Amino acid sequence: MWDYCGHSLEVARLRGATYADVRMMHHRQRDLTTKSGRVGTLGQSDSIGLGIRVVANGAWGFASTDQLTRDGVAACASQAVAIARSSALAKKENVRLAPEGTYIDSWQGPCVKDPFELPLESQLDLLLAVDAAMRQVKGVTLSETDMQFRKIDTWFASSSGSQIHQRRVTSGCGIVATAFQGGEIQKRSYPNSFGGQHVLGGYELIEAMELLRQAPRVAEEAVALHSAPQCPEKAGTLILGGSQLGLQIHESVGHPIELDRVLGQEANFAGTSFLTLDKLHNLRYASPIVNIVADARMAHGAGLGTFAYDDEGVPAQCIEVIRDGEFHGYLSSRETAHLIGLPRSGGTVRTEGWNRLPMIRMTNVSILPGPWTFENLIADTDDGILMDTNRSWSIDDRRYQFQFSTEIGWEIKGGKKGRMLKNPSYSGITTEFWNSCDAVTNADNWVLWGTPNCGKGQPMQVMGTGHGASPARFRNVKIGTAFSNQ
Amino acid sequence: MSALKKQSDSKRTPAVALRAERELHQIAARVLRLAKERGVPETEVHIDETIQALTRFANNTIHQNVAEQGLVVSIRTVVEGCTARVTTNRVDEDSLRSAIDNCLSLASHQPKDPRLLPMPGKQKYGAVRHFSPATAALTADDRARAVKNACQFAEKRGQVAAGIFSSGQSQSVLVNSRELSAAYRQTHATFSVTMQQGSAASWAKANSGDVRQVDPPALAKIASEKAARAQNPVECEPGKYTVVLEPAAALDLVGFLFYDFAATAVADKRSCLSGRVGKAIFGENITITDDPYHPLQLGAPFDGEGIPRQRVVLVDGGVVKNLVYSRRSAKQAGKKPTGHGFPLPNEYGEAPLNLVVEGGKTSLEEMIASTDQGLLVTRLWYIREVDPYEKIMTGMTRDGLFQIEKGKISHAARNFRFNQSVLKMLRNVECLGPARRATGEEAFEMVVPPMKIRNFHFSEVTKF
Numbered sequence: 001m002w003d004y005c006g007h008s009l010e011v012a013r014l015r016g017a018t019y020a021d022v023r024m025m026h027h028r029q030r031d032l033t034t035k036s037g038r039v040g041t042l043g044q045s046d047s048i049g050l051g052i053r054v055v056a057n058g059a060w061g062f063a064s065t066d067q068l069t070r071d072g073v074a075a076c077a078s079q080a081v082a083i084a085r086s087s088a089l090a091k092k093e094n095v096r097l098a099p100e101g102t103y104i105d106s107w108q109g110p111c112v113k114d115p116f117e118l119p120l121e122s123q124l125d126l127l128l129a130v131d132a133a134m135r136q137v138k139g140v141t142l143s144e145t146d147m148q149f150r151k152i153d154t155w156f157a158s159s160s161g162s163q164i165h166q167r168r169v170t171s172g173c174g175i176v177a178t179a180f181q182g183g184e185i186q187k188r189s190y191p192n193s194f195g196g197q198h199v200l201g202g203y204e205l206i207e208a209m210e211l212l213r214q215a216p217r218v219a220e221e222a223v224a225l226h227s228a229p230q231c232p233e234k235a236g237t238l239i240l241g242g243s244q245l246g247l248q249i250h251e252s253v254g255h256p257i258e259l260d261r262v263l264g265q266e267a268n269f270a271g272t273s274f275l276t277l278d279k280l281h282n283l284r285y286a287s288p289i290v291n292i293v294a295d296a297r298m299a300h301g302a303g304l305g306t307f308a309y310d311d312e313g314v315p316a317q318c319i320e321v322i323r324d325g326e327f328h329g330y331l332s333s334r335e336t337a338h339l340i341g342l343p344r345s346g347g348t349v350r351t352e353g354w355n356r357l358p359m360i361r362m363t364n365v366s367i368l369p370g371p372w373t374f375e376n377l378i379a380d381t382d383d384g385i386l387m388d389t390n391r392s393w394s395i396d397d398r399r400y401q402f403q404f405s406t407e408i409g410w411e412i413k414g415g416k417k418g419r420m421l422k423n424p425s426y427s428g429i430t431t432e433f434w435n436s437c438d439a440v441t442n443a444d445n446w447v448l449w450g451t452p453n454c455g456k457g458q459p460m461q462v463m464g465t466g467h468g469a470s471p472a473r474f475r476n477v478k479i480g481t482a483f484s485n486q
Numbered sequence: 487m488s489a490l491k492k493q494s495d496s497k498r499t500p501a502v503a504l505r506a507e508r509e510l511h512q513i514a515a516r517v518l519r520l521a522k523e524r525g526v527p528e529t530e531v532h533i534d535e536t537i538q539a540l541t542r543f544a545n546n547t548i549h550q551n552v553a554e555q556g557l558v559v560s561i562r563t564v565v566e567g568c569t570a571r572v573t574t575n576r577v578d579e580d581s582l583r584s585a586i587d588n589c590l591s592l593a594s595h596q597p598k599d600p601r602l603l604p605m606p607g608k609q610k611y612g613a614v615r616h617f618s619p620a621t622a623a624l625t626a627d628d629r630a631r632a633v634k635n636a637c638q639f640a641e642k643r644g645q646v647a648a649g650i651f652s653s654g655q656s657q658s659v660l661v662n663s664r665e666l667s668a669a670y671r672q673t674h675a676t677f678s679v680t681m682q683q684g685s686a687a688s689w690a691k692a693n694s695g696d697v698r699q700v701d702p703p704a705l706a707k708i709a710s711e712k713a714a715r716a717q718n719p720v721e722c723e724p725g726k727y728t729v730v731l732e733p734a735a736a737l738d739l740v741g742f743l744f745y746d747f748a749a750t751a752v753a754d755k756r757s758c759l760s761g762r763v764g765k766a767i768f769g770e771n772i773t774i775t776d777d778p779y780h781p782l783q784l785g786a787p788f789d790g791e792g793i794p795r796q797r798v799v800l801v802d803g804g805v806v807k808n809l810v811y812s813r814r815s816a817k818q819a820g821k822k823p824t825g826h827g828f829p830l831p832n833e834y835g836e837a838p839l840n841l842v843v844e845g846g847k848t849s850l851e852e853m854i855a856s857t858d859q860g861l862l863v864t865r866l867w868y869i870r871e872v873d874p875y876e877k878i879m880t881g882m883t884r885d886g887l888f889q890i891e892k893g894k895i896s897h898a899a900r901n902f903r904f905n906q907s908v909l910k911m912l913r914n915v916e917c918l919g920p921a922r923r924a925t926g927e928e929a930f931e932m933v934v935p936p937m938k939i940r941n942f943h944f945s946e947v948t949k950f
């Protein structure tokens with residue numbers, strides 16, 4: 001592996017590159033699904049290749065190849081340099097990179113039980129048993145389960161002399177019960193919707209989720225939603241469950257703090273950000289009880305955004321994004337760090353695979369736990385709605401105005417959790433919403449949620465991000481607008 | 487052809503070529519031979535080769551410029567009613583043998599599927615020509631020059647350009663051990679540009695199998711002129727409005743219906759068409775077909791199992807007439823497969839991927855002229871499903887929302903959030919323009935007209 005990396009860097013240098021870095025990656029994936037008692041998807045994939053990024057004539061070029069021979073990687077490096085020279089045809093300034101150290105290292109993420117080494121039967125048997133348990137509940141019209149495992153080896157080398165090998169195994173699972181009745185579709189998911197929960201780790205995650213124990217409750221709630229009253233339309237108190245708060249952070253904090261968006265580099269596709277550079281250290285983003293970090297270190301937890309080095313070879317870091325409600329930090333790269341006065345990159349550049357250009361991505365963007373127990377939070381709420389498990393999410397291209405709906409809601413009356421509500425939704429403006437937060441629950445309720453499907457970039461790259469969150473309360477929120485005037 | 491006009495042959499970056507089709511057939515034959523040696527009763531091999539390049543620009547400069555080349559071999563085996571799929575990008579004999587063994591291992595560890603059908607035999611396919619040599623020959627220098635022109639155009643107008651110019655070529659070969667053999671190749675090119683002027687922006691995008699049908703200077707001009715008109719937006723009250731949706735906006739909403747036409751989705755009761763097939767649920771002026779042979783469409787003439795794609799009338803005069811079927815869903819429903827199945831094994835069944843919404847004769851200008859109070863929508867963004875059965879979608883307007891007053895565009899308007907049932911929307915279409923190949927960011931490309939629609943529901947307004 002290192003031979004191919006080294007050879008491609010040498011060819012890039014000989015062709016005139018002033019900087020180059022190369023990622024050789026081996027990506028293995030297993031996908032299992034069931035639907036209504038039968039195996040749905042059963043597949044495994046294996047992909048290995050090399051991508052090289054170069055600066056030549058002061059501009060960027062990137063090329064990738066699956067031709068893993070000395071000639072193949074040499075041709076790829078030459079193509080990257082040629083592309084960089086083409087880029088220079090429409091160049092304004094030379095690329096400038098923040099300084100970074102040289103590292104020779106090897107790191108492996110946590111994985112107690114390698115899912116690729118365990119018998120497939122046990123994985124399928126569990127999913128089929130869970131699937132059957134959901135269908136035992138009368139009224140369930142569709143039952144679905146899934147598991148997904150990935151093992152990614154990355155060999156990174158740069159013309160500065162770094163050589164870093166990393167292995168990351170991620171595991172995920174989810175179950176969904178759907179009930180169609182009287183012209184209405186309701187569903188419940190566990191541990192989260194849209195693929196479930198995903199972490200950096202092995203099959204131990206799947207075991208910890210206790211899918212079989214949760215299946216009857218999930219199915220019963222899907223059916224019960226049909227008898228539940230519609231979530232009212234009003235301005236009021238909102239309590240968000242942890243997974244929904246994780247997605248709220250993803251959309252209304254994680255994306256706005258991406259410095260490439262702020263600088264206009266995503267203007268045509270993902271959009272820009274309301275967090276213009278003048279707002280750094282100068283914006284009350286949230287109420288003073290809110291503290292949010294972007295932390296890629298293992299110390300934060302084994303999330304989808306956890307690693308030892310990013311894909312520019314920069315060590316993992318913890319970035320203080322919101323401290324006591326004030327905005328203090330962007331996600332940056334070696335190319336953008338100097339624009340916000342940083343001496344080095346924040347270490348948040350990541351790539352989906354060997355054939356994609358690394359770019360600024362979220363790591364683990366998490367709210368830090370507060371002092372409240374969940375029970376005390378409910379008891380302290382006189383009139384509110386608790387919403388849990390995302391059903392839809394949407395936010396404008398500058399990340400101001402958002403609307404979320406969840407699978408389920410419950411009334412909170414007089415400090416007690418009351419009747420179930422169907423079709424809950426809420427909406428707002430990012431900073432107004434975060435400034436209305438008046439309670440965050442404690443570490444006992446804090447989970448590092450995994451979002452496996454964050455899309456960004458052109459060509460599109462799908463990345464896994466982590467979001468630590470515990471249930472929190474927000475005041476005077478607009479509730480129920482998604483279904484008004486229909 | 488404008489992207490190619492000023493190229494200098496002496497300094498061209500080299501174009502990269504796809505392998506000869508026979509090389510892919512040779513790899514496929516090797517897989518079938520190795521599987522036969524393993525005693526596998528049925529084997530399917532699907533090989534995809536892709537060459538893609540994309541030049542990305544922002545702040546009037548190229549900031550990302552990438553190229554990729556890859557080949558993927560996907561193998562499906564069937565043994566005693568059990569099937570699985572393994573995919574690899576390594577084509578040496580040992581790797582292929584290992585992939586077959588992995589596939590057999592996966593398949594053997596699952597319960598027998600009594601509904602699994604034998605693989606299909608030889609098929610006949612309709613002719614499609616979607617490969618443009620001019621597009622395949624496009625180089626990084628060609629793209630860079632077109633981008634440079636767009637950036638200079640922006641600078642002259644005090645604007646900032648961002649976007650992409652991408653091009654690529656791909657080929658697929660699908661064979662199985664029952665002598666089915668299918669092959670397809672295509673090219674594609676996309677130019678997308680956002681012009682920003684102060685805090686306002688607008689956008690234009692085109693996609694085609696032939697780069698000569700993509701005109702970057704014309705697209706840059708459209709986006710630039712609309713960005714200039716998008717200054718100082720007024721804030722309108724949320725509510726129900728008559729809207730004129732440009733094709734990209736219409737595409738991104740109607741495109742969300744595509745999976746609802748899958749017979750498997752209807753059988754699973756997760757389609758908005760469950761219980762509605764045969765009923766008039768749209769306006770009489772709505773006719774939708776799935777047509778891979780339409781001259782403005784791209785895509786292979788066969789599905790994931792190698793069954794020929796059929797042209798299917800999905801909606802005729804507002805009535806849901808047909809669904810699309812894979813072999814399995816067709817057998818369950820007592821129908822013939824329509825050639826829309828996904829590669830097996832999968833839980834989703836099938837979907838129409840070449841939607842064509844029949845157009846009308848009203849031009850966009852006539853739609854605006856006939857509107858007393860309304861909004862012109864350039865583009866929609868971040869569309870998600872709020873209610874799956876009523877098909878209520880939410881999302882934002884983006885990059886050019888304009889107020890129409892007394893038949894004329896009067897002001898730019900601040901962007902709105904909508905919560906709108908697509909079913910109701912397609913009952914409220916007052917008139918349609920000529921259909922064209924449209925491209926956005928939410929749905930895949932389709933042929934769709936601009937639409938004038940009454941009572942479109944905007945629920946909230948944002949800050950710009």
